[in-house]
Amino acid sequence: MKEATLKEIAEKLGISITTVSKALKDYPDVSLKTKDAVISLAKKLNYSPNSFAVNLRTKESKTIGLIIPEIVHHFFSNVINGIVAEAEKNGYLVIILQSNESLELEKKQVALLINKRVDGIIISLSNESNDDSHLKEIIARKIPFVQFDKIAKLIHSSKVVINDQLAARNAVQHLIDNGYRKIAHIRGPLNPQNAIDRFIGYKKALEINNIPFDASLVYTCEKVTFQEGIDFAKQIMADHPDVEGIFAITDLVAVGVLSYFNDIGIKIPEQVAVIGFSNWFMSRVLTPKLSTVDQPSHEMGVTSFKLLLEEMNCHKKEIPFTPRTIELETKVIARESTFKKK
Amino acid sequence: MKEATLKEIAEKLGISITTVSKALKDYPDVSLKTKDAVISLAKKLNYSPNSFAVNLRTKESKTIGLIIPEIVHHFFSNVINGIVAEAEKNGYLVIILQSNESLELEKKQVALLINKRVDGIIISLSNESNDDSHLKEIIARKIPFVQFDKIAKLIHSSKVVINDQLAARNAVQHLIDNGYRKIAHIRGPLNPQNAIDRFIGYKKALEINNIPFDASLVYTCEKVTFQEGIDFAKQIMADHPDVEGIFAITDLVAVGVLSYFNDIGIKIPEQVAVIGFSNWFMSRVLTPKLSTVDQPSHEMGVTSFKLLLEEMNCHKKEIPFTPRTIELETKVIARESTFKKK
DNA sequence: CTGAAAGCGCTTACAG
């Protein structure tokens, strides 16, 4: 089956391509009779406009690009879900790429999307990202651009984030409020802003409660994996047998801790309390149920797309757009792993 | 910054557009001197070919479409990962759409991708899908097409699947081998082929072991959720207090069962053994650790893309392509939730 | 109400 074109319809009907095009787009200056004829023939031929030609003419593809560190990740798959859903509602499609936490790959993906001429780009940075040049390129090309979660602070784009400092402070405060004072922190890598902010939040909570900060209680993930949770749990118990609580950068790591403690028979929270971050689905079905910080991942996706859409609309109409930063709410979810100390 | 074009480069260099195009594509019939001049100016102007124009000329977009029931799903996010990774390796981008388990939405998404003129389509059907017309449309338009996991048997396309009957039979056999004989099955909805096949596998295992089939031990999920796992666990214990094992259609449901049993103090596997399906990450960190069937989700994605690529290449060269079905291996993962009965 | 024409930016068969 060859694809029908405007030309074909025009020839069959003995009218011009212009009129066919107008009829299909319901322009007011086409007679009803012509419109009917065109529309019914188009339906019969199963006509659908060639999007390649439309893209070229209109200079937009109704497609956006999304770059995230990893798809298989409860947080990110929820964000994707929010973005895809909101995009669809507005007639946009989403191309998804992963950076695999590699700066080099992230740069390549950005270049790909620029070449593809997507209408806009949404990104959450890789853990390695400590260089802005590829992001500056997006800005320089005036491509609508939103960063979420793991952002480059200094790049002037719209951003959707949570208050990581405050959220982490609240998590640690929750441990303290429940009677745990000697608290270790398994932090994220050194680059990402959110790992830095959560670490600062941890320190602030200690400070507010007059607990001296002890650098030897801080452990730094390289890859932020389940296995690192296991390894650091072991390490922490070796270094600080009297530790009372652990605050992990994210649930996956906390689950590693919990899994190790369960396996070797360390009671949670009786011997050590554990709190994670992100409220992965998993955390509520573990034994013990894991306390964590709820992060509105789906909403983060929806909001990111909405901001991008605003900017894309301005871009199309050549109206200036001022990037905005939106901060979403988090809250501590108290579960068994941090029950009050007796 | 306005985007550079071939025309611009040609004018600046005082040569023709044709020559510029050829130089950039490294045609052999362009002088080295010209090539150098073109390439260096292109670099200077930050030239990247307008993909909209290229698409229109070459009639391909190096983009494929993927439709799945749900993104936030350990199995599907792993498949996505496999597809995106393999696509990238071959210079293809992936547009992802969800059907949200709705046939109507699935049809809409197929129409979207056809309009978009993607080079190929990969799909896993929604639970509601009991109508083929949209899939036939893909075939009729000769768009390269691969189905995976939840497939329409009668549609003549390439397919990537597991042997659901055998895998389910093995799961139930594992329960029986470990001493559990009164086994309930929480099955999937009535439409999906894989739910049907797993149910058949369950029955076959019983038959082989001379255990009479009892329809009242079969419970049918509508949505295949965590909550249904909880609800059916409760129901099963009410209907059959002497049940010895439960085989759930997928880990998410099995986790619901496990969560309910943990909460009300039913011991697994001492009182009831539980086995799931899919080997979600979660299953290995629960208490007790959940036995399940490993399904090679990432590989399923990679294989699906490879098959699609083969078909796209034939399509481009107008060579006929014969759809193939590839069956991937599964294996039972024995963990605590099905330890040998004492 | 209808249509001729230009143009989006590229690729490629063909001529010289």
Next chain:
DNA sequence: CTGAAAGCGCTTACAG
């Protein structure tokens, strides 16, 4: 080795 020309399929400003 270089380039004029056609054409991919559409949209739209303009003329009548």
